[in-house]
Amino acid sequence: MNNMEKIQELRHFLARYDLPQDRPPLTLGHPQADAVLGGGLRPGVLHEVFAGNWSAGGFAVALAILAAGTKPLFWVRPDYEAMEYGAVSPNGLLELGGDPRRLIVVRTRNAADALSASADILGCPHAGAVLLEIGGMPKCLNLVAGRRLAFAANESGVTVVMLREGAQAEPSAALTRWQVSSAPSRADDDDWGNPVFDAALVRHRAGGLGHFLMQWNPEHAVFTTHPGAVVAAPAHRPAYPQERRAV
Amino acid sequence: MPRLPTDRLIRRNGAPSKAPLVVSGKSGNALHVHALEARAARLGLYKGQPLANARAMVQPLAIVPADEKADAALLEAIADWCDRFTPLVSLDAPDGLFLDITGAAHLFGGEAAMLAHVTGLIAKQGFAVRGAIAGTSLAAHALARFAPAIVPAGGEAAAIAPLPITALECDDKTLRALRHAGLKTVGMVAERLHSELSERLGKSFVTRLRVMLGAEEQPLTPRRALPDLMAERHFAEPVVTQDAIAAALLGLAQALSEILEREGRGARLLEAVFFRADGKVERIAIKTGEPLRDPKIIMRLLNQKLDALADPLDPGFGFDLVRLEALLAEETRPATISFDHDENARRQIGFLVDRLSVRFGYTRVQRFVPQDTHIPEAASAAVPAQDRDFGPETWTLKRCPDDPPRRPLRLLQKPENIEAGFPLAPDGPPKFFRWRQCQHDVARAEGPERVAMEWWRNPGLTRDYFRVETKAGQRFWIYRDGLHVQDQLAPRWYLQGVFA
Incomplete structure (x- = not known):
């Protein structure tokens, strides 16, 4: 076997090695989003949610609620998150359709601890999902750290949703990356509806991209479409061109 | 250790060349001799003597003011070191220690050998030391100070009787009263009717006397909570390498696990104690969510804790004793292998919570309980997840069905x-x-x-x-x-x- 063949074989191996195992996707409930994602949210992988504004937290929690199902949801956050973004309210989680009885919050001293705690939790297949909240751009959160999380998630099948506030997108091992901000619930009247997210799927390693208006229904824990003012961007065209540079 | 303050100074600074060392203490406004080294004692100085008199008798004299805090800290350190002989060590401030050696003496070849061993090791560190073994703490206290001896059970009264009444360590007034009555030794006091004594000198005096004579027991107050169960290992040659320490810990975990299994108990609070050859003692405690006795899990938790230490375990010149204590052991239900998936999952999550709590801190892994109040910020309370299982608490929804959330996330x-x-x-x-x-x-x-x-x-x-x-x-x-x-x-x- 010459070197070229060897390299070819290694490439093939790496390609397979990197892609997560096929596990049945979890339906989000939003038809276009499900179609782009190939059936729904893939469990056992790393999903990134970049916050456009405060509402992104709700979107990330909604994904985590979907991924956790009836298993415990671990919310891992460094202490400075609570200072800046407020404490986790179990009552609020209940209102959003989660179960506070199955919520475990892990408060860590810094982002590095949060990463290693998440890796620990991902090692236990009985955990439901990990919501890892990391604000800013800590040094320890690099490609290696992300890859470690993705690998652990793939081994155990536990989903990890990383919520990034005040952060710039950078290369990572995530399967999907969402850029989320809020959207007005109703354009016309004063009626008060369920929360609406302006969610852009800006990176997807196993399929197309898209830009959706998704309304979260806490009652049934599903997303629904929302007839908003924003027109969904075509799936084949990236909504955020600068993201093309990302690995 | 009658010369603790001076020994401390000499250990630190070396002996002063010519002048004998005296530590001065202050009572009221007068300075007196608080402690003195052997040379000073040979020159006729004594404890409690006014400092001016001492100065007049001996010139030159090196005088250092007393530092009670440093002395107390030193005594604590020595007590820590003594933990290696028995887990029940208590302070006899300002200059003594009680070691409860019940059931421990045979490990050192008998009481006499043990006393010689312990005092020899302390003396080697540069302390003047006197020791005695007796059935009660006060008897040992008095004997160590006045007539070091090993007294067999029941012999306290005979051994104490010839001691002077100062051995009773009562206040000046009582002492004067006893002298006035012509009583010179403890034995003479003991011969009086107890009713008579308690009438004149108070009930506490009689109790003290009875304890000293071995007629009554007085429990020691140990410095630390006594472990329910423990396993320990001595090393003839101190261990230094990580591998050797890990191997020793594993052996201890297995030994402790066997004891726990025999007793049908599991540990909720474990402590690994490392005794360094130079006397420093390191303690590492771990807490678990449910009674634990699997050596593998014990090891895993210990290793995690050791990894997470801010300043890693420093073996220095090596550890000569490692001990694993179950400070709190609880009954366990017999370990049945459950085929029930939920039960297994619950247990696995419990272990995960234990591991996280050990690594990041007990209060940092939290669950929530609803509170019966409508004040929004008090509506839920965070509790350590180890203390609470997935509970049956009821959380009430504030929103009506199909309505958006009414409470913020x-x-x-x-x-x-x-x-x-x-x-x-x-x-x-x-x-x-x-x-x-x-x-x-x-x-x-x-x-x-x-x-x-x-x-x-x-x-x-x-x-x-x-x-x-x-x-x-x-x-x-x-x-x-x-x-x-x-x-x-x-x-x-x-x-x-x-x-x-």
Whole structure:
């Protein structure tokens, strides 16, 4: 076997090695989003949610609620998150359709601890999902750290949703990356509806991209479409061109 | 250790060349000799002597003021070191230690050998030391100071009898009263009728006397909680390498696990104690969510804790004794292998919570319990997850079915003051507000939801809460502090939480 063949074989191996195992996707409930994602949210992988504004937290929690199902949801956050973004309210989680009885919050001293705690939790297949909240751009959160999380998630099948506030997108091992901000619930009247997210799927390693208006229904824990003012961007065209540079 | 203060100074600074060392203490306004080294004693100085007299008798004299704190710290350190002989060590301040050697002496080849061993090791460190073994702590205390000896059980009265009455260590008044009565030795005092003594000198004096004579027991107060169970290993040659320490720990974990298994118990609180050859003692404690006795899991938790230490375990010249204590052991249900998936999952999550608690801290891994109050910030309480299983608590939904959330997902640590614009209706929500340097225009709002403070707990103004959605679609929870009244022109507004 010459070197070229060897390299070819290694490439093939790496390609397979990197892609997560096929596990049945979890339906989000939003038809276009499900179609782009190939059936729904893939469990056992790393999903990134970049916050456009405060509402992104709700979107990330909604994904985590979907991924956790009836298993415990671990919310891992460094202490400075609570200072800046407020404490986790179990009552609020209940209102959003989660179960506070199955919520475990892990408060860590810094982002590095949060990463290693998440890796620990991902090692236990009985955990439901990990919501890892990391604000800013800590040094320890690099490609290696992300890859470690993705690998652990793939081994155990536990989903990890990383919520990034005040952060710039950078290369990572995530399967999907969402850029989320809020959207007005109703354009016309004063009626008060369920929360609406302006969610852009800006990176997807196993399929197309898209830009959706998704309304979260806490009652049934599903997303629904929302007839908003924003027109969904075509799936084949990236909504955020600068993201093309990302690995 | 009668010369503890001077020994401490000499150990630290070396012996002063010519002048004998004396430590001065202060009583009232007069200086006296608090402690003195052997040379000074040979020159006729004694403890408690006025310092001026001592100066007049001996020239030159090196005098250092007493440092009781340093002496106490040293005594604690020696007590720590003594933990290697028996777990029950208690302080006999200011200069003594009690070691309860019940059932431990045979390990050192008998009482006499043990006493020689312990005092020899302490003397080697540069301390003057005197020791005695007796059936009660006070008897040993008196004998060690006046006539070091090993007294067999029941022989206390005979051994103590010839000691002078100062051995009773009672106050001056009592001492004078005893002298006045012509009683010179403890034995002579003991011969008197106890009723007579208690009449004149008080009941506590008689109790003290009886304890000293071995007629009554007085329990020691150990410095640390006694472990329920423990396993330990001595090393003839101190161990230094990580591998050797890990191997020793594994052996101990297995030994402890066997003991626990025999007793049908599991450890809730474990402590690994490392005795360094130079006398330093390191302790590492781990807490578990449920009774534990699997050596593999014990090892895993220990290793994690060791890895997470801020300053790693420093073996120095090596550890010559490692001990694993189960400070708290609880009954376990017989270990049945459950085929029930839920039970297995619950247990696995329990272990995960244990591991996280060990690594990051017991209070940092939290579950929540609902609280019976309508004050938003007090509606739930965070408790350590190890203390509480997935509970059957009931959380009540605030929203009506199919309605959007009525409570925010995040509560700010403290409600933050916002600059609110004028409301449309006098008691309505503001039209816009500024928060954290951003202006938010209110598109729609719902409220007010009126929450009165609990006057019996924390008095405050009644709050009118509004859920507001900004033009951008963000949802905030704001409140007006205090009811709307006509003459209150500028009510204060706060932002307390953020919805999804």
